[in-house]
Amino acid sequence: MEDVLRIGGVGVDVLAATYGTPLYIYDQHAIEERMEDYRRYFHSDVLHCEVLYASKAFCIQEMMRLAKRHDLSLDVVSGGELYTALAAGVDPKRIYFHGNNKSPREIEEALQAGVGTLIVDNVMEGECLCAQMSQRTGEVHVLLRVNPGVTAHTHEYIVTAHDDSKFGISIHEQEAIVRLIERFSQTAGIVFDGFHAHIGSQIFEREAFETEIAILGRFLAELQHTYGIEAHSLDVGGGFAVRYTDADAPIPLPQLCQTITAACERQKQLHGLALERILIEPGRSIVAQAGLTLYTVGFQKQTAHRHYLFVDGGMSDNIRPALYQAAYACDVANRMNDPKTVRTCVAGKCCESGDVLIEEVMLPPCQAGDLLAVYTTGAYGFSMASHYNRLPRPAVVFIKDGQARCVVRRESYADLLRGEDVET
Ligand SMILES: *Cc1c(COP(=O)(O)O)cnc(C)c1O
Numbered sequence: 001m002e003d004v005l006r007i008g009g010v011g012v013d014v015l016a017a018t019y020g021t022p023l024y025i026y027d028q029h030a031i032e033e034r035m036e037d038y039r040r041y042f043h044s045d046v047l048h049c050e051v052l053y054a055s056k057a058f059c060i061q062e063m064m065r066l067a068k069r070h071d072l073s074l075d076v077v078s079g080g081e082l083y084t085a086l087a088a089g090v091d092p093k094r095i096y097f098h099g100n101n102k103s104p105r106e107i108e109e110a111l112q113a114g115v116g117t118l119i120v121d122n123v124m125e126g127e128c129l130c131a132q133m134s135q136r137t138g139e140v141h142v143l144l145r146v147n148p149g150v151t152a153h154t155h156e157y158i159v160t161a162h163d164d165s166k167f168g169i170s171i172h173e174q175e176a177i178v179r180l181i182e183r184f185s186q187t188a189g190i191v192f193d194g195f196h197a198h199i200g201s202q203i204f205e206r207e208a209f210e211t212e213i214a215i216l217g218r219f220l221a222e223l224q225h226t227y228g229i230e231a232h233s234l235d236v237g238g239g240f241a242v243r244y245t246d247a248d249a250p251i252p253l254p255q256l257c258q259t260i261t262a263a264c265e266r267q268k269q270l271h272g273l274a275l276e277r278i279l280i281e282p283g284r285s286i287v288a289q290a291g292l293t294l295y296t297v298g299f300q301k302q303t304a305h306r307h308y309l310f311v312d313g314g315m316s317d318n319i320r321p322a323l324y325q326a327a328y329a330c331d332v333a334n335r336m337n338d339p340k341t342v343r344t345c346v347a348g349k350c351c352e353s354g355d356v357l358i359e360e361v362m363l364p365p366c367q368a369g370d371l372l373a374v375y376t377t378g379a380y381g382f383s384m385a386s387h388y389n390r391l392p393r394p395a396v397v398f399i400k401d402g403q404a405r406c407v408v409r410r411e412s413y414a415d416l417l418r419g420e421d422v423e424t
């Protein structure tokens with residue numbers, strides 16, 4: 001191996017010199033390959049299959065363009081994400097609009113733009129939508145978000161009858177659901193397609209999805225056989241795990257897709273469901289592993305128990321360690337062959353004791369000016385970045401065929417002042 005880490009054939013030292021640090025670096029080929037893999041493996045002979053990229057994981061115009069090029073639909077959760085998708089030229093019919101508290105303005109923007117599908121999250125939203133649609137022409141498809149009482153996060157999932165999640169209507173509130181669907185059917189312009197559920201994030205267990213789909217299958221059967229309500233579409237959400245460190249062993253994508261399609265086919269057959277179409281919404285698992293963050297090493301210090309290595313970013317460009325105790329792997333990217341002899345704590349430069357990117361990792365001895373690469377930061381890194389401590393947001397570069405392209409320029413100090421036009 002060379003001493004300097006390369007991404008898509010380009011040395012990270014060259015990228016640091018050209019674009020500065022901190023820097024989000026994406027292997028574009030890896031993103032596109034992942035999109036193609038989802039399209040290839042999420043397939044059924046019985047059901048029509050559709051893949052939505054959950055854009056909140058990493059929402060910039062260039063990502064939207066890649067999703068479009070690879071024939072993925074998009075899931076957006078706000079007027080801002082919708083605006084980004086439309087600006088990138090995405091067909092509004094391929095956009096699915098989520099969110100538990102869409103504002104009247106956001107709903108209006110979505111209808112105005114001709115967004116294909118709204119995912120209605122609660123009864124109040126459903127009633128507002130009916131009222132809004134009765135005032136206008138046009139058509140919108142609707143999926144109703146239900147809560148199957150399965151919540152999954154990393155290595156655990158639980159099944160409960162009483163779910164206090166802020167998202168979706170509990171499947172146990174059958175009467176409210178039936179009443180709302182009746183309202184939909186009485187409202188011109190609303191086409192009720194079926195249901196949506198999303199059980200969590202960074203899920204490693206196939207059984208979690210099998211359980212979710214079995215519960216949803218029984219729920220669909222009851223609605224169909226008791227109330228004559230036919231759901232033609234079922235969106236089972238995202239949350240598919242990725243590998244952050246060697247401790248993570250995500251379900252390989254072919255098996256994951258097969259688990260979901262087989263479980264849905266089985267429910268259709270078992271209950272004689274009217275189901276025709278299934279959807280999934282991967283976010284993290286499309287972009288996380290294609291991205292890394294490159295930092296420059298600054299000062300170091302030795303305490304009684306720790307060797308600290310400080311980098312020129314931190315929780316402002318990656319909040320996940322502070323927010324979820326998320327674990328990451330890293331390397332000193334210009335010393336790839338040096339023996340890793342120093343037990344190191346990698347900390348950021350923000351004014352918070354919790355601004356630690358990696359609690360403990362073995363690294364080679366290094367010095368100021370070295371480059372540190374933190375892997376698998378492609379999802380929920382840039383998209384959750386903040387201006388905390390007035391740090392300008394880093395640039396984003398995409399690498400493909402040995403060529404680097406800046407897709408988001410580094411913010412300047414002047415950018416930080418934008419909008420501060422004080423009223424007099
Ligand atoms: C966040 C979210 C996703 C994507 O989750 P990932 O963990 O990034 O795959 C999909 N659907 C809904 C409704 C979500 O809220």
